[in-house]
Amino acid sequence: MAKSLHESLRELARLLGELNFQFPREGVAAGTLRDRTVRRLTDHLAARGRDLDAPLVAVLVGSTGVGKTTILNSLVGEIGPTSVQRPTTLTPVLVHHPDDELWLAADRILGGFDKIRLDADEASAEGSHSERPVLQVKTSEKLRPGIFLIDTPDVDSYVETNRHLALQLLDAADLWIFVTTAQRYAEPQGIDLLKAAARRKVAVGVVLNRVGHGSLLDSKTGFSEKIQQAGLGDTPIFAITEGQLQGGMLPDADVETLKKWLDGLAGDALLRTATARQALFGSLAEVLETSRKLASIFAAEEEQSQRAQTALAELAASQKSAGEHCWLETPILEGEPVSRFNHYAQAIFEEDSAEDSWIRKRLNWRRSLYGEKLSLRPGVEAAKRALDAAQESFMASIPRTIHPRLEDLDLEPSQGEGLGEDWKTVSLYSQWHRALSGAISAKQTADRPWREETPEAIFLALLMELYVAEEQTPVTFLEHYLTSADHEELKTKLRETVAGSVETWAEEVHEAMEKLVPATEDNPAQAKEILKLITELQEQWSQ
Structure with a gap:
């Protein structure tokens, strides 16, 4: 009897984890690549292969100071602190609807992370000690069931552990919400992220924040060209014009389109499953190619x-x-x-x-x-x-x-x-x-x-x-x-x-x-x- 996809991926993760690269010159790089590949197999692929109908894992990703936490707070209510101090997000915050509580039990989803439940009056889990990376978990009635929304650390953080954590969350996600600004959308690091998404065939939505009044068309056109060049094709762009924050959050009207898009993905079971399946098999193809490369390196030793x-x-x-x-x-x-x-x-x-x-x-x-x-x-x-x-x-x-x-x-x-x-x-x-x-x-x-x-x-x-x-x-x-x-x-x-x-x-x-x-x-x-x-x-x- 053929093994299930979940069983086969767990077996592959086990076999790769046993590879002990002993020639130091290439072993350092190969060992790092092996560890990341095993994490991708266990944190995302094996779990998603077992529970394709589980809530989507969506990550807000971007560089320092582009407004990721502000957008999250505006979508689901105040969750995380916003500040001029960088990096603001030190421990990622995962927000979900209360009805999706059981999906986080027993590590069925995001098994490579420790989840710390915060009460309504708790602001942060900073200082928690764990061998695994930590996710702060909060619930919000403003978020529809069927999606986990995560505010990630800055991908360009000067703190190395934050950069690695952002990468690990990207590897475990079904949906990338790329946040940038009208002044920074052409930065090489952001373009590289879009290219990585295209290679992986993961679903992407982009938020163009802080667009100046009167420059909306030009900014969206210029950003759309960059997205096309990255190989993403038809990708939704959600533009947010510059304006005053209200209590540290954007006006509801500014995030209304983005919220409807996320609610539509979460609420449509077929669309949600199709999005998860797209990320699963796109990531699987990449991981299998990397695994083949690792096996070849190991044999060559x-x-x-x-x-x-x-x-x-x-x-x-x-x-x-x-x-x-x-x-x-x-x-x-x-x-x-x-x-x-x-x-x-x-x-x-x-x-x-x-x-x-x-x-x-x-x-x-x-x-x-x-x-x-x-x-x-x-x-x-x-x-x-x-x-x-x-x-x-x-x-x-x-x-x-x-x-x-x-x-x-x-x-x-x-x-x-x-x-x-x-x-x-x-x-x-x-x-x-x-x-x-x-x-x-x-x-x-x-x-x-x-x-x-x-x-x-x-x-x-x-x-x-x-x-x-x-x-x-x-x-x-x-x-x-x-x-x-x-x-x-x-x-x-x-x-x-x-x-x-x-x-x-x-x-x-x-x-x-x-x-x-x-x-x-x-x-x-x-x-x-x-x-x-x-x-x-x-x-x-x-x-």
Whole structure:
């Protein structure tokens, strides 16, 4: 048995809500688009798909100071405050006839909002605390049953939450009442709203407020041209001439035509249902297209993840090679270690060259007299310091070699809304850079690998293998300390120590960055399920 439209839309909202976009560059924009799409499905489409005969949700929308609240008060009696302080409408006001009370129960309509009922003597619900956006609810006998009339925050409010709230109400509405003035009807933001209404095929009425006396025809003609250019076609224009307010409200005659139009929509069940159906299927087509786009972005993250894994593997291999080259090029033992070794070697040479024990004793007395203890330890400590300095230099070179490579990796998102140059602040690259810095910092504070080895062995092997030519070293010293077998063993041990350290650093840096690559193996299956449901909805409910 086929699912109802309400059930299918709730299922689509659930599936979209489970999409976890993990590549930050596009994930930020896609996540925002996902959240808005889920809200549209739950707040409007699913609810309207279940209750097509519910009262129309009509919103008064427009820029700051165009008179939305004044018009609402004039239509239904004084509901909200009007003021020169902007923005005036901080918490939206929903007005309905008392007979429509049950439609607001159990979130059947406008389920994404908390509704706070105000008594007749209460002016506002400002300061109410709720995790969801709040609607102030009031009743008015002046409004016919069959319509909810909402005064929205300014779409150009300097308060970001107000702008978002106005957008959320537009997404949940069946009817847009666009309010502007004779001086401001050509503003780009208002024209963009009219174009959005045309794309969505939602019913629209426009109020041209504060029209100067004698300019009514010119203002309506000019505004009508803008409406036609926006793609709305035949849209009713309700002009209100400039004049004195009476008790903060317009004269009844000024809003009479607008009120009759709204009463006609509310009172005619067939016309009301047709208007709701028009908004439902116009919005549904837009939401399904957006959902298809989100599914495609989500599926594409699997390819991005694979490219990232491949790129990191290549980077790790090249970095290991670069690290080994860096070690070979680093002047590990110069200056103090060499001079201390030469001093030690010369002493050994003198002692080995002595003709008898008497001469060797004299050499020892002289060293004792001058406090010269024959020890390899000073040379070993100097060698350690040189090794530490070499490691610091090597570790400092890692960012210089890896960072440019990261920037060169081709991990551009193939789909999704772009974030311009700002993506670098949230990108996978930035996370890799931070992981790289963390790995380097950790290694710099860890024990050096050579501290666990025999200091004399490392010192001598380094010196013999890399820096001291045999022809410049007393043969008796080499014979005294290094047999041929020992020499090869020391050289092998040294190579293993250094190569192992370089390989370990490269692997640890690679692993730290690899952990940040999102796991996306389930993405294609999730996207496929969404695309299948979208296709079913389009086949079953396309208009």
